[in-house]
Every structure is written in structure tokens, then in C-alpha cells.
Amino acid sequence: MLTVNKAMHSPKRGWLVAACAALLACGLLVGLVGCSCGSDQNQGGKQETEKKAEDTKTPPNVVGMTKDDAARVIADAGFKVGTVTEEESDKVAIGMVVSQKPGSGTEAKSGSTIDYVVSKGVKKTPAQVAVPNLVGMTQTQAEDALAKAKLVSKAEDPVYADGVEPGKIFKQSVAPDTKVEEGTAVSFVAALGKEVVAVPNVANMAKDAAIKTLTSASFNVDIVEMYSSSVAAGNVIGQNPNPKIQCVKGTTVTLSISKGAAPAPKEQVAMPDFMTLSVEQAEAVCSNAGLKCAFTGADSGTVVAQSIVAGTKVDRGTTVTLTIEELPTLATEG
Incomplete structure (x- = not known):
């Protein structure tokens, strides 16, 4: 007779067994899913690495190549030529690549640019030359002289210069015989001759104002005075050269310059004959003729000479000098 264990058939015991079975099934399912996901992730990482490797590459080494060869090699390698510059170099021949960026030992994105520097060779020191003396030359002569000296000429605007022949150079920027590098610019200035200006009009100006006006315009002034009935004394009657010349x-x-109106003319009288007259007689004649007498010689006696010839027309009030000589003393009889 079969004996049944009641404990195994209890409801509580059955629920526990079912729960364990369910947990076991879930664990198996999660494991299967995890394996599948891990496999997918590993596959994706591998593809990304392969793609990254395809996007980057090592730039070619173009150092030492010519400029054109470097450009061709860069293009063939799947890159683009970037900025090309030049610099002096005493180690790399002229026209050859000195350096590049990025360098050949790095990684760069495919299709990106590569910059490189090309050698200009060794810098040459310009030769020293002596500056020629340009003073006295024309512009054409100066330009020829500077060109022969391998210098650059620069003509400044001509200016007025006293004592210099028009068209001739009288100034240069670098002194003659100075040593400078070939290609140095030397400027020079030619003369226009003496500067001419218009004479100012100073008619009727006061003397001092007229002089100031003319000297301010770089003119010298000479003065001549004369009578004028139409121009006030001290003012300008006329000028020479004329205005605007x-x-x-x-x-x-x-x-x-005006001295004002001329005075009225004096009355003219004939010079008397004073010869042999005494001092008293001469004084009387002078007074009557409206003249003045001055005596020289002896204190008394007769006139033996006069400074103005008798009969000469002179202004009333003129002074005549008379020379007096004593009369000889007559011997008396004893």
C-alpha cells in the first residue's frame, strides 16, 4: 500500500517549489540576453576603431623636397597643401622645404591641410657704396649718378633759393661720400631760382606803415621826400616799382614821401656891389636890399671881397660875407 507524505502535498510547500523554478528560468534568460548584448557591443567597438583608423593617417615627410614636389606628395597622400611660407636658411638650399606642420611622425585627419616652409637661402649683406655729390646737378644728372651708384633717387618738390641757378640741385638728404647700402633712397631738392612776389600798394599810407608793409613782403625801402599840395605831409605820394609788379x-x-605843400617862393633881389665900401656903408646897403651881412678880416676899413658876385639873383634874407681890409695909414708931413 502506497504511503503518501502529507508534508510534500501541503499548499505552502508547492508554492516554494514553483517560485524556485521561476527564478531559475529568469536567470537562464538574462544570461542569454547578456551574452547577446556583449557580443553586439564588442562588434560595434571593433567597427568604430576600424573607422577611426580609416579617418586618420600619418602625413608624408616632405622636408628636403622642392616646393612643387612637396605639394604633389601631399596631394597623393590624401592631404591638402596649407600655408606655404618662406624663410632664410643657411642649412637648407634655396627652394627646398625646411619644415612642415603637422610633422610626418604624427597623426592627422585625412584631407586636412599641411603647412610647410620653403628656404630662401642665405641672406646676402648689401654692398656698401658712396653717395655721390648731387649739388649743382640737374634732376636728370642726379638720377643718373644715383642709378650708377645702385641707389634709389627721390626728387623732392623744387623750392625758391637765392643764389642758386634754377633747376640745379642745392640740397640732398645724405651727405656726399657717405657709405650706405645699395638700394638706399637718396632725396634731393632743386632750386626754382629767386622768389618773385607782387609789390604791395602803399600809396597814401603813412611813411612808417608803408615801410612796414614793404619789409614784411621782403622788400627793401628807400625814401625820397618832396613837396605835394595834394598828399598830406608824411604820407606816400608814389612808389617805384609800381604796385602789383x-x-x-x-x-x-x-x-x-610828401613834405606837404611847398612854401611860397621868396622875393628875389640882385646882389649889390660892396667893393670899396666901408663897414657902415656895407651894412646900410645890405639892409636896404633885404640882405644880411657877415664880416671877416679887419674890424674897420673897406670891402675888398664879397662871397656872392654882384648882380646875382638871390632870395631876400640871404647872407653875404664881406671881407674888410684896413686902409693904409698916410704919412704926415713934419
Whole structure:
């Protein structure tokens, strides 16, 4: 007779067994899913690494190549030529690549640019040359002289210069015989000759104002005085050269300055003959003629000479000098 264990058939015991079975099934399912996901992740990482390897590569080494060869090699390697510059180098021949960026020992994105530097060779020191003396030359002569000396000429605007022939150079920027590098610029200035300006109009100006106006315009002034009934005393009657005439600076302008109206003419009288007259007689004649007498010689006696010839027309009030000589003393009889 079969005996049944009641404990095994209890409801509580059955629930526990079912729960364990369910947990076991879930564990198996999770394991299968995990394996599948891990496999997918490993596969994706491998593909990403392979793609990254395809996007980057090592730039070619173009150092030592010519400029054109370097450009061709860079293009063939799947890169682009970037900025190409030049620099002096005493180690790399002219026209050859000195350096590059990025370098050949690095990684760079495919299709990116590569910059490189090309040698200009060794810097040459310019030769030293002597600056020629340009003073006295024309512009053409100066330019020829500078060109022969391997210098650069620079003509400045001509200016007025006293004492210098028009068109001739009288100034240069670098002194003659100075040693400079070939290619140095030397400027020079040619003369326009003496500067001419218009003479100012000073008519009717006061004397001092007229002089100031003319000297301010670089003219010299000479003064001549004369009578004028129409121009006030002290003012300019006229000038020479005339106003607005173009004259060289330093020219002398002569001004005629008014002394005012001329005085009324004096009455003219004939010079008397004073010869042999005594002092008293001579004084009387002078007074009557409206003249003045001055005596020289003896204190008394007769006139033996006069300073103005008798009969000469002179202004009333003129002074005549008379020479007096004593009369000889007559011997008396004893």
C-alpha cells in the first residue's frame, strides 16, 4: 500500500517549489540576453576603431623636397597643401622645404591641410657704396649718378633759393661720400631760382606803415621826400616799382614821401656891389636890399671881397660875407 507524505502535498510547500523554478528560468534568460548584448557591443567597438583608423593617417615627410614636389606628395597622400611660407636658411638650399606642420611622425585627419616652409637661402649683406655729390646737378644728372651708384633717387618738390641757378640741385638728404647700402633712397631738392612776389600798394599810407608793409613782403625801402599840395605831409605820394609788379624778393622800392605843400617862393633881389665900401656903408646897403651881412678880416676899413658876385639873383634874407681890409695909414708931413 502506497504511503503518501502529507508534508510534500501541503499548499505552502508547492508554492516554494514553483517560485524556485521561476527564478531559475529568469536567470537562464538574462544570461542569454547578456551574452547577446556583449557580443553586439564588442562588434560595434571593433567597427568604430576600424573607422577611426580609416579617418586618420600619418602625413608624408616632405622636408628636403622642392616646393612643387612637396605639394604633389601631399596631394597623393590624401592631404591638402596649407600655408606655404618662406624663410632664410643657411642649412637648407634655396627652394627646398625646411619644415612642415603637422610633422610626418604624427597623426592627422585625412584631407586636412599641411603647412610647410620653403628656404630662401642665405641672406646676402648689401654692398656698401658712396653717395655721390648731387649739388649743382640737374634732376636728370642726379638720377643718373644715383642709378650708377645702385641707389634709389627721390626728387623732392623744387623750392625758391637765392643764389642758386634754377633747376640745379642745392640740397640732398645724405651727405656726399657717405657709405650706405645699395638700394638706399637718396632725396634731393632743386632750386626754382629767386622768389618773385607782387609789390604791395602803399600809396597814401603813412611813411612808417608803408615801410612796414614793404619789409614784411621782403622788400627793401628807400625814401625820397618832396613837396605835394595834394598828399598830406608824411604820407606816400608814389612808389617805384609800381604796385602789383612782380619783383624778386629783396628788391628796393623807392617811396616818395610828401613834405606837404611847398612854401611860397621868396622875393628875389640882385646882389649889390660892396667893393670899396666901408663897414657902415656895407651894412646900410645890405639892409636896404633885404640882405644880411657877415664880416671877416679887419674890424674897420673897406670891402675888398664879397662871397656872392654882384648882380646875382638871390632870395631876400640871404647872407653875404664881406671881407674888410684896413686902409693904409698916410704919412704926415713934419
